Amino acid sequence: MKNYLMKKFGQTYLQNMIKIKYLKASQNDLADIFTLIYKDKPNSAKEYLLKIKKYIELLEENPEMGKDCKESGFHRDCRVLYYKNYTILYTINKTYISIKRILSSKQNNKGNS
Secondary structure (H helix, E strand, O other): OHHHHHHHHHHHHHHHOOEEEEOHHHHHHHHHHHHHHHHHOHHHHHHHHHHHHHHHHHHHOOHHHOEEHHHHOOOOOOEEEEEOOEEEEEEEOOOEEEEEEEEEOOOOOOOOO
């Protein structure tokens, strides 16, 4: 039965899933987040980063779960997703989602990249 379901539903599902790509700026943002958390709570830094990335992975199944950036006050052509005190800026392409930035609420400068 499982094989039947995978053939019937899984193939289409896997073909329609969009992959996540982290741009260099967002990779740097994640490194900065890790460093900042590591200073205060070394044992929690890696776990917190994994939670952020796991949340971002939800976009693979629901790419439009974030808001249009302009609706959130950003002067950019993108979408915005919030996780705790972080703002995740991304764009949707045909085959992948580009994670542009991951900003803390403290550095959330809405006019820049």
